[in-house]
Amino acid sequence: MKPRLVKDWRDWWRWHSTKALVALGLLPTIWFELPPEWKAEIPSSWLKVAALLVAVAGMYSRMTLQRKPQK
Numbered sequence: 763m764k765p766r767l768v769k770d771w772r773d774w775w776r777w778h779s780t781k782a783l784v785a786l787g788l789l790p791t792i793w794f795e796l797p798p799e800w801k802a803e804i805p806s807s808w809l810k811v812a813a814l815l816v817a818v819a820g821m822y823s824r825m826t827l828q829r830k831p832q833k
Contacts, residue, residue: 782816790809
């Protein structure tokens with residue numbers, strides 16, 4: 763099966779699932795850039811929970827119908 767672009771690929775930046783994937787990719791970067799004092803106050807397990815929640819939100823938004831962009 764050959765991968766093909768979806769019909770509305772130009773609107774990729776409007777999709778909630780794409781935003782969730784970007785957030786999922788940024789979470790580790792944000793964590794590593796936090797000052798050590800802040801990291802000491804935040805349990806490291808929260809990063810895992812946050813990543814899981816964002817991934818679930820992305821999957822949910824991918825499976826649900828989203829409004830079409832208004833022209």
